[in-house]
Amino acid sequence: MLKKELLLVPGPTPVVDSIYEAMSQQTMNHTDPRFASIYKKAIEQTKKMFQTDGEVIVISGSGTLAMEMALVNTVAAGERVLVVSHGYFGDRFLNLGKAFDVEIDVIQAEWGERVSIKKVEDKLKENKYKAVTITHADTSTGVSADLDQLVPVIKRHGALVILDGVCATSAMEENMNKTYGEHGYRIDVVLTGSQKAIGVPPGLAIIAFNQSALSVRNDMEKVPAYYADIHNWIPIMNDPKNYFATPAVNLIYAYNHAMELVLNEGMENRYNRHRKYSKAIRAAISVYGMKALADEEEAATTLTCFLYPESIDDVVFRSELANKGVIVAGGLAHLKGASFRIGHMGNATKEDLEIAVKLIGETLIQIGQEADIVKAVKYFNEAFVSEAVR
Numbered sequence: 197m198l199k200k201e202l203l204l205v206p207g208p209t210p211v212v213d214s215i216y217e218a219m220s221q222q223t224m225n226h227t228d229p230r231f232a233s234i235y236k237k238a239i240e241q242t243k244k245m246f247q248t249d250g251e252v253i254v255i256s257g258s259g260t261l262a263m264e265m266a267l268v269n270t271v272a273a274g275e276r277v278l279v280v281s282h283g284y285f286g287d288r289f290l291n292l293g294k295a296f297d298v299e300i301d302v303i304q305a306e307w308g309e310r311v312s313i314k315k316v317e318d319k320l321k322e323n324k325y326k327a328v329t330i331t332h333a334d335t336s337t338g339v340s341a342d343l344d345q346l347v348p349v350i351k352r353h354g355a356l357v358i359l360d361g362v363c364a365t366s367a368m369e370e371n372m373n374k375t376y377g378e379h380g381y382r383i384d385v386v387l388t389g390s391q392k393a394i395g396v397p398p399g400l401a402i403i404a405f406n407q408s409a410l411s412v413r414n415d416m417e418k419v420p421a422y423y424a425d426i427h428n429w430i431p432i433m434n435d436p437k438n439y440f441a442t443p444a445v446n447l448i449y450a451y452n453h454a455m456e457l458v459l460n461e462g463m464e465n466r467y468n469r470h471r472k473y474s475k476a477i478r479a480a481i482s483v484y485g486m487k488a489l490a491d492e493e494e495a496a497t498t499l500t501c502f503l504y505p506e507s508i509d510d511v512v513f514r515s516e517l518a519n520k521g522v523i524v525a526g527g528l529a530h531l532k533g534a535s536f537r538i539g540h541m542g543n544a545t546k547e548d549l550e551i552a553v554k555l556i557g558e559t560l561i562q563i564g565q566e567a568d569i570v571k572a573v574k575y576f577n578e579a580f581v582s583e584a585v586r
C-alpha cells in the first residue's frame with residue numbers, strides 16, 4: 197500500500213503539499229486588506245494564464261456553476277446555443293438550457309471521435325446561434341476538441357465561443373489572446389473548476405470573459421441569476437476588499453499558490469509535460485493489451501479512457517488497484533464496465549504515473565491477466581526521452 201493514495205481520476209487530482217500548506221493558513225476576515233491582496237493576486241495570475249485583457253471571476257462553486265455563469269451571462273431565454281460535444285458533458289448544457297429556457301442543439305460525436313467540422317458548419321448555416329460551447333477535453337471519452345478548426349468557423353457565423361476547460365485549463369492551451377484563422381478570431385469565454393488540471397481541492401468556479409463577451413452581457417439588461425450574475429462579481433474581482441458574498445478564503449490561498457506553480461512552470465512547459473504524460477501512459481498501458489478510446493492525434497493530454505479486454509471485470513480490477521493505493525475512474529454511460537479512465541494532469545508527477553503503471557501491471561497479474569511490467573515501464577520512460585512529442 198502506498199503511503200499516500202494516488203488519486204488518478206479525471207478530477208479531483210493530486211494536491212501537492214505546498215498547496216495543502218497554503219490552504220491550512222489561518223482563515224482571515226474576507227475583507228482584510230491582506231486577504232484582498234492575495235485574492236487580487238490570484239485574479240491577476242489567472243488573467244496571465246488565459247492571457248486575457250477581459251475579466252476573470254473566481255468564486256465558490258464547481259465547474260457546473262461556471263458553466264451556468266457562462267450561459268446565463270451571454271444567452272437570453274429564447275435564444276439558441278449549439279453544443280459541440282465529445283461525450284458526457286454536452287448533455288449538461290442541454291439541461292442547463294432547459295432550466296433557463298434557452299434553446300440548445302447538441303452535435304454529439306461518436307464516443308471516442310471528434311465532431312465533424314462539416315456538421316458544425318451545416319448547423320451554423322441552418323440556425324442563428326448566440327453562442328457555441330465546446331468541451332475542450334472531454335472527461336468521459338478523453339477526446340480533445342480541435343480549436344484551430346472550430347473557432348474560425350463558429351466566429352465566422354457570429355456566435356460567441358464558450359470553451360468548457362474544466363478538464364483542460366492550465367494543461368492544454370487556452371490562450372484567449374491567440375488568434376484563430378485569417379480573420380484573427382479569439383475564444384470569448386473560458387470556464388473551469390479548481391480540482392482538475394489546476395490541482396486545487398474542489399470548490400472554486402473560474403471563468404474568464406473577453407471584451408466581446410462582456411459587451412454581450414452589458415447588452416442584456418438583466419439575467420436570470422443573482423449569485424451567477426457576473427455584474428455582481430466584477431467589482432469584487434477588481435477590488436476584493438468589497439463584499440458581495442463571502443469567498444472561500446482558504447481555497448483562495450490554495451488557488452493563488454497553485455497559480456504561482458502554473459506560471460512558474462510556464463505555460464508551454466506545462467502543455468509539453470502533459471503531452472509527454474499522455475504519450476507515456478498510452479504507450480505503457482497498451483503493453484497490457486488495453487487500447488485508448490481516442491486516437492493519439494485527437495486525444496486530450498489530461499486523461500485517457502482505456503478499453504478493457506473481455507476478460508477483465510471492471511469492479512474487480514479497480515477495487516484491487518485501489519487496494520494498492522491507486523484510484524482510477526470507471527467508464528461512463530455505455531462504456532461503464534467496459535473501460536476505465538485515468539487522469540494524468542495537474543500536479544501529478546512523472547513518478548506518480550510510473551508507480552501507477554507498475555501497480556496496474558501488478559493488479560492485472562493478480563487477477564489472472566498477463567502483464568509485462570518491465571516493458572510497460574520502459575515504454576513509459578521512453579516517451580519522456582524522445583523529443584518527438586506531438
Ligand SMILES: *Cc1c(COP(=O)(O)O)cnc(C)c1O
Nearest residue numbers: 258259260285335360362363389
Ligand atoms: C468535471 C467537469 C465538469 C463539471 O465540473 P464540476 O466541478 O463537477 O461541477 C464540466 N465539464 C467538464 C469537461 C468536466 O470535466
